[in-house]
Amino acid sequence: MTKLRPIVARARGHQHGPINRLISPDDLGDRLKPFIFLDFFDAEIEPGFGFGMHPHSGIATLTWQPGTDVRYSDTTGQNGVLKAGGLEWMNAGGGAWHQGSLMGSGRVTGFQLWVAMPPGVEDGASFSQYIPPADVALTPIPGGTLRVLLGEYGAGHDRVVSPIQSHQDMTYLVVSLSPGQSWTFTPPAAHSAAFAFVFSGVAKVQGEEGGKTLMVLGDAGDIAIETTDQPAEVLIGTAAPHRHPLVMGPSSVHTNRASLDASIARIRKIGATLGR
Numbered sequence: 001m002t003k004l005r006p007i008v009a010r011a012r013g014h015q016h017g018p019i020n021r022l023i024s025p026d027d028l029g030d031r032l033k034p035f036i037f038l039d040f041f042d043a044e045i046e047p048g049f050g051f052g053m054h055p056h057s058g059i060a061t062l063t064w065q066p067g068t069d070v071r072y073s074d075t076t077g078q079n080g081v082l083k084a085g086g087l088e089w090m091n092a093g094g095g096a097w098h099q100g101s102l103m104g105s106g107r108v109t110g111f112q113l114w115v116a117m118p119p120g121v122e123d124g125a126s127f128s129q130y131i132p133p134a135d136v137a138l139t140p141i142p143g144g145t146l147r148v149l150l151g152e153y154g155a156g157h158d159r160v161v162s163p164i165q166s167h168q169d170m171t172y173l174v175v176s177l178s179p180g181q182s183w184t185f186t187p188p189a190a191h192s193a194a195f196a197f198v199f200s201g202v203a204k205v206q207g208e209e210g211g212k213t214l215m216v217l218g219d220a221g222d223i224a225i226e227t228t229d230q231p232a233e234v235l236i237g238t239a240a241p242h243r244h245p246l247v248m249g250p251s252s253v254h255t256n257r258a259s260l261d262a263s264i265a266r267i268r269k270i271g272a273t274l275g276r
Contacts, residue, residue, distance in 0.1 A: 002184060004206050005194060005221035010213045018043030022197065022214040025246050025253065031216065032193045034168045034242035036253055037114035038214070040199065041065075045108055050101030053274060056092035057263035058122040058254035062164065062172070063088040063112045064149055068104030075270055076128045085133035087149060089164045091117065092252075095266035096126035097274060109199065111235065113172065114253070116242045121167045122254050123262065129164055137162050143181025143227075147174040170239035175225055177203065177234075182226040191238035192219035201232030210234065 009031075013022040023029050023038035030036075036059070045068070053073075063070075066085045073079035074090060075097045082088055090098050102108060116122075137148035139160045146153060151171035152161040162172075169190060177183060187194060194217040198210030204226045205215050217223065225234050244255035252267070254260040 002224075003221040004224055005217040005219070007206050007208060007215050008218050009216040011216070012213050013040065018045075023195070025248060028214070028216060030246060032195060032237075033246065034116040034170060034239055035113065035193065035195070035237050036116050036246060037112075039112045040197070041111070042107070042109045042199070044106065045102050046105050047103055048101050051099060053097050053099040053276065055095065055097045055251050055267040055271065056090065057095040057249070057252040057267055058092065058117055058259065059252065060089060060091040060115045060117060060166070061112055062115065062150060063100070063110065064174070065102065065108065065110035067108035067110065068102045070100050071103055072098065072100045072130065074098035074128050075274070076126050078128050078130060080130065082130050083133050085136065087129070087131040087136055087164065089129040089131070089166075091121070091127040091165075091167070093117075093121065093124040093126040095263045095270055096128075097267075097270055097276075098128070113237070115166065115168055115170070116244070116246065116253055116255075117167060118242070119244070119255050119259075123259055127165070131163050135163055141175070141183055143183060144175065144177035146176070148172075149174060168239060168242070170237065173236045175234040175236060176231070177225060177227045178231050179227050179229050182224065184225075185223045185236065187223065187238040188240075189220075190240040193241050194219070194223065194238040195236070196223060196225075197235045199233055199235055201227065202230045203227050203232035203234055205234065
């Protein structure tokens with residue numbers, strides 16, 4: 001019989017305008033690291049809504065915005081328009097700035113994940129990837145489809161791998177199931193950090209209604225998703241633990257104070273060239 005990971009905690013998050021912060025270092029982030037922030041965006045917008053040029057260091061952000069195109073630019077020299085459903089990966093390394101604005105209107109949904117980087121990578125060169133929707137890893141599963149935003153799924157000829165170079169042992173999936181379907185995921189044995197979030201439709205996770213709450217899962221076992229009379233979409237994250245402290249700055253997360261201080265200096269230097 002399949003052993004399911006228990007649901008060990010639930011969180012509704014903290015609302016900040018149109019953004020619901022489901023994970024942050026001062027609550028679930030320390031338990032779920034390398035997943036240290038997770039923002040859920042579900043709101044009515046007008047064209048141009050977004051975030052101006054701002055810095056990060058020590059972390060990488062992954063943004064998935066399936067409902068609208070996004071105009072972007074960053075200090076790695078990249079700029080352009082990412083079509084709806086694409087992925088933006090910004091590994092800030094020792095310091096980088098970026099900005100983005102949504103180009104559509106109406107109700108849009110999306111996520112931004114912050115991932116803690118290991119020593120060495122947290123101080124390295126910044127690196128960004130912008131993956132068009134056609135290149136996002138997508139595979140059929142019984143009763144639906146699976147998007148592999150980070151990491152990989154399956155084995156052999158059925159192995160599907162995200163094009164993102166993530167520097168961490170983790171899997172980040174979007175499960176889309178039709179009504180009356182079920183699907184079970186067996187994470188790698190090392191992935192003791194895990195969560196699930198039903199963000200569209202109605203589904204059960206581990207036999208319990210998902211609602212709009214983030215479910216923190218136990219450190220071993222499978223993850224089971226089941227729909228009833230509605231389709232549903234579920235976000236799943238699993239990872240090997242990030243075994244380092246989280247040393248926080250205004251827009252940065254590092255493993256030690258010296259690394260944070262050096263990156264803050266780099267951020268200020270880059271900001272000066274931008275007139276910030």
